[in-house]
Amino acid sequence: MQLYRGQIPSPGRPTVAWREDRVAFWAAIAKGAMTEHAAVEAGVSSPVAFRWFRHAGGVNPCLSPTVSGRYLSFSEREDIALFRAQGHGVREIARRVGRSPSTISRELRRNASTRTFRLEYKASIAQWHAERRARRPKVAKLVTNDRLRDYVQQRLSGDVTDDDGHPLGPEGPEWKGRNKPHRGDRRWVQGWSPQQISARLKMEFPDDESMRISHEAIYQALYVESRGALKRELVTCLRTGRALRVPRARARQKAWAHVTPDVLISERPAEAEDRAVPGHWEGDLIIGLKRSAIGTLVERTTRFTMLIHLPREEGYGVIPRTKNGPALAGYGAVTMKNALAKSMTTLPEQLRRSLTWDRGKELSAHAAFRVETGIPVFFADPHSPWQRPTNENTNGLLRQCFPKGTDLARWTADDIAAVAEAINSRPRKILGWRTPAEALDEHLRSLPPTGVASTG
Numbered sequence: 001m002q003l004y005r006g007q008i009p010s011p012g013r014p015t016v017a018w019r020e021d022r023v024a025f026w027a028a029i030a031k032g033a034m035t036e037h038a039a040v041e042a043g044v045s046s047p048v049a050f051r052w053f054r055h056a057g058g059v060n061p062c063l064s065p066t067v068s069g070r071y072l073s074f075s076e077r078e079d080i081a082l083f084r085a086q087g088h089g090v091r092e093i094a095r096r097v098g099r100s101p102s103t104i105s106r107e108l109r110r111n112a113s114t115r116t117f118r119l120e121y122k123a124s125i126a127q128w129h130a131e132r133r134a135r136r137p138k139v140a141k142l143v144t145n146d147r148l149r150d151y152v153q154q155r156l157s158g159d160v161t162d163d164d165g166h167p168l169g170p171e172g173p174e175w176k177g178r179n180k181p182h183r184g185d186r187r188w189v190q191g192w193s194p195q196q197i198s199a200r201l202k203m204e205f206p207d208d209e210s211m212r213i214s215h216e217a218i219y220q221a222l223y224v225e226s227r228g229a230l231k232r233e234l235v236t237c238l239r240t241g242r243a244l245r246v247p248r249a250r251a252r253q254k255a256w257a258h259v260t261p262d263v264l265i266s267e268r269p270a271e272a273e274d275r276a277v278p279g280h281w282e283g284d285l286i287i288g289l290k291r292s293a294i295g296t297l298v299e300r301t302t303r304f305t306m307l308i309h310l311p312r313e314e315g316y317g318v319i320p321r322t323k324n325g326p327a328l329a330g331y332g333a334v335t336m337k338n339a340l341a342k343s344m345t346t347l348p349e350q351l352r353r354s355l356t357w358d359r360g361k362e363l364s365a366h367a368a369f370r371v372e373t374g375i376p377v378f379f380a381d382p383h384s385p386w387q388r389p390t391n392e393n394t395n396g397l398l399r400q401c402f403p404k405g406t407d408l409a410r411w412t413a414d415d416i417a418a419v420a421e422a423i424n425s426r427p428r429k430i431l432g433w434r435t436p437a438e439a440l441d442e443h444l445r446s447l448p449p450t451g452v453a454s455t456g
Contacts, residue, residue: 019063019131020074025049026060032249035256057223058245071105072099072130077123084121141213142221142229148201148211149229152218156230157237158190175233177243189237193217209265219245229265258364259379265356265387268378272354275301278443281354282391283340285310285362286398288408294416295339298394299351302439303428305394307420308339309413332408337365343374350447354378356388397423 017410030040039049066197072080076097083093090108094101110133112124114443143151159167160212165409169188192200194215205211222238223245235243272280278301285293295308327335334438344352356378357363366377380387401419402408431439 022061023063024051025052026063029053029247030060030249032247032252033443034250054244055225057220057225058218058247059223062249067267071134072103074123074127077107077111077126077130078103081121081123081126084108104132122290125316131208140216140221140229143227145210149202149209152197152213152221153230153234155190155192155200160188160190172236175236177232186236186241187357189452190240191237193239216369256359256382258361258366262381263366263377265378265380268354268356272356277353278302278440279351281344281355282388283355283357283363284388284391284395285331285360286395286402286408288402288404288406288411290407292407293329293331293408294398294402294408294411295331296391296395296398297340297355298391299436299440300390302436302443303390303431304436304440305420305423306343307398307416308343309411309416310335310339312409331362333362333365337369337372341369344375345373348444348447350438355390358388359386394423 003408021044025042025044028041029035033041034047035049035053039046042049068385076099080093080095083096091101094104097104106404108121111118111129140275142152160169161167167188170185172185172187197218198213200212200216218230221227222232222235225232227277228335232243235241262436271277278299280300281294281297282300283297283438285295287293292312293310295310297306298304312330313327313332313335322410327333340355344355352373352375354376357366358380359382363379370376385392398419401422402411421437424440426436427433427435434442
């Protein structure tokens with residue numbers, strides 16, 4: 001006769017996925033997959049995956065891929081539930097599953113559903129009970145050691161004060177669980193890094209072994225929600241200020257899918273390198289406040305500069321920003337392609353040999369640009385500004401007129417054309433003190449006349 005164990009309070013709804021699903025999810029994250037893609041690999045919904053990532057603070061819990069053979073697996077519990085529903089006894093189920101009768105008996109008593117008088121055994125409920133009971137959360141060191149916790153918090157978030165002890169600097173924004181505000185004030189704090197705190201403890205407390213903690217333990221206390229040792233808002237005191245930890249493999253990834261092997265700078269014609277033949281251009285954007293930008297084009301031989309006017313699209317600042325929505329800032333892929341094509345098609349054909357750009361996605365429509373203009377586009381290597389030295393130098397000159405942190409969208413096409421004319425009218429030592437405009441004009445005059453020769 002089964003004894004009624006009594007109803008126990010439920011700790012919540014059973015989890016929607018088991019250990020193997022979480023293991024598959026974090027394995028995909030470790031490879032650099034985005035959260036929504038990792039959710040697909042794990043076979044769970046995106047909201048569940050985002051909740052796992054957020055609760056873990058982006059820190060991989062390093063779950064074991066498999067459960068020890070000492071414990072029942074979910075597939076074995078499914079077999080037990082099936083045989084139990086077919087009316088088999090404990091010893092028969094044990095023989096079929098390959099476990100001892102005491103293991104099956106204990107499983108049916110401990111992990112059955114307890115919401116009703118009759119103990120009904122369901123594999124999903126049993127797995128939920130087993131995983132809940134198996135949790136052994138280790139108490140964080142910062143929870144039990146108040147002195148150590150106070151030291152860490154003071155070095156992380158202590159105020160910057162004057163000689164009289166009054167706090168200095170702005171108050172900073174209210175913590176909302178997101179990353180640091182873009183171009184916004186942040187509170188002035190001591191801001192020691194966890195590594196600095198960990199190393200300094202050994203110097204200040206050489207004989208006190210209780211005042212020891214690794215920098216990784218501090219990071220996990222900040223990011224992992226279940227730790228509860230430090231307040232989550234203290235992540236704003238870190239230099240990066242990010243609310244979630246970024247997996248290392250994901251941080252190494254770059255959104256450069258538009259750069260294929262045939263458009264790398266190594267495939268650029270050799271004549272572009274020695275600057276002997278004009279017509280090879282270098283391009284980039286100078287970025288201003290509120291997502292404003294101006295396109296810059298510089299010819300490698302004559303240093304002639306062209307500026308591309310990139311006004312904001314209609315609806316900017318009115319239509320809310322949406323993921324994968326329209327690019328209204330003025331330098332989306334299609335807008336950038338059209339503006340470049342409009343400017344470069346005004347050049348003679350002899351001055352349209354190639355264009356070298358950085359890795360920005362604003363020129364991801366380079367294939368369509370080449371079809372429209374006939375100008376091949378090549379992309380520099382990552383973090384290699386020296387591969388576009390003429391353009392980088394010119395951008396530095398242009399910053400005199402277009403400083404960083406200013407709104408570049410307020411200038412009209414005539415305004416930036418006047419700046420380009422001023423740049424092209426400055427004598428350059430590299431050109432024998434000629435101006436870029438004079439050097440380009442001299443080259444154009446040396447070109448043979450186009451057209452059909454007269455035979456009469």
